[in-house]
Amino acid sequence: MERLLELTAALTELDEGRLGRSLQESLGAGDDPQEILQACNTAMAEIGRRFSLEEYFLSELMFSAELFKGVMRELEPLLGSETAASGRGSVVIGTVQGDIHDIGKNIVATLLKTVGFTVVDLGVDVPAASFVAAVRETGTKVLGLSALLNSTYPEMKNVVDALAAARLRQNVTVVIGGAPCSEEVRVFAGADYYAPDAGVGVDLCAKIIGSAG
Numbered sequence: 001m002e003r004l005l006e007l008t009a010a011l012t013e014l015d016e017g018r019l020g021r022s023l024q025e026s027l028g029a030g031d032d033p034q035e036i037l038q039a040c041n042t043a044m045a046e047i048g049r050r051f052s053l054e055e056y057f058l059s060e061l062m063f064s065a066e067l068f069k070g071v072m073r074e075l076e077p078l079l080g081s082e083t084a085a086s087g088r089g090s091v092v093i094g095t096v097q098g099d100i101h102d103i104g105k106n107i108v109a110t111l112l113k114t115v116g117f118t119v120v121d122l123g124v125d126v127p128a129a130s131f132v133a134a135v136r137e138t139g140t141k142v143l144g145l146s147a148l149l150n151s152t153y154p155e156m157k158n159v160v161d162a163l164a165a166a167r168l169r170q171n172v173t174v175v176i177g178g179a180p181c182s183e184e185v186r187v188f189a190g191a192d193y194y195a196p197d198a199g200v201g202v203d204l205c206a207k208i209i210g211s212a213g
């Protein structure tokens with residue numbers, strides 16, 4: 001749709017004014033907030049590509065994150081308006097140690113809350129021991145790990161191994177996500193599921209927690 005393409009272009013070009021205008025236009029026209037999010041994701045992937053090609057630098061990455069967070073501030077109340085009854089169980093989530101990317105994780109956390117899960121968000125750069133402690137304290141059935149850097153894949157495995165060492169592995173389903181994750185990374189890490197996007201992640205949580213009673 002043209003409005004959403006314009007939004008993607010405005011974010012990709014890091015044009016704050018144009019982004020604000022196209023966001024307002026989209027919201028005014030009643031576009032689905034999920035589709036607006038998707039349009040932003042497309043832009044972030046392109047921004048990452050430009051960074052790889054050295055067309056953009058770290059300052060541009062940082063600015064893109066600020067712009068995305070601004071969009072999320074506008075979207076959150078709209079996503080929240082679909083809130084279902086709470087009390088569906090808890091999910092612990094965090095970005096693994098060594099990694100400070102949190103935009104994707106925050107989207108997953110927001111969507112989980114909107115469908116009624118209690119989310120314990122441990123933030124970014126989370127050591128394995130903190131994940132283990134949170135799983136123990138909350139008794140959660142699902143642990144979500146976010147990682148955006150190839151260098152942090154081994155850290156996901158560390159978390160899974162630490163859960164096993166604490167004899168908690170069998171109590172919890174581990175779901176991983178983050179743009180460069182894949183089924184291969186899941187196997188490497190010893191996790192249970194890989195979610196390519198937030199929607200799949202939320203569906204998985206519903207399935208796991210639902211079926212576990």
Ligand code: B12
Pocket residue numbers: 041044045046047048049051052058061062064065093098099100101102103104105107108143144145146147148149150151175176177178179180195196197198199200201202
């Ligand atoms: C914005 C950004 C940053 C920002 C992050 C700000 C923030 N608060 O998050 C800043 C500027 C800080 C940053 C820093 C760096 N970055 Co950066 N960054 C990005 C960028 C452009 C976008 C990431 C993003 O937010 N995408 C949008 C969100 C919505 O997508 P997402 O995270 O994938 O999440 C979705 C799904 O994956 C899923 N999901 C995510 N997590 C989880 C978890 C669970 C449980 C589930 C179910 C689902 C799920 O749901 C989300 C919604 O659908 C990416 C490019 C890219 N292709 O990803 C590079 C990218 C990730 N960064 C990269 C790099 C190299 C770095 C730096 C090392 C740069 C440097 N030289 O310092 C540092 C590392 C800092 C660190 N220690 O973590 C590389 C990583 C390469 C690699 N594969 O290893 C990328 C891929 C860019 C590139 N192409 O080179 N970065």
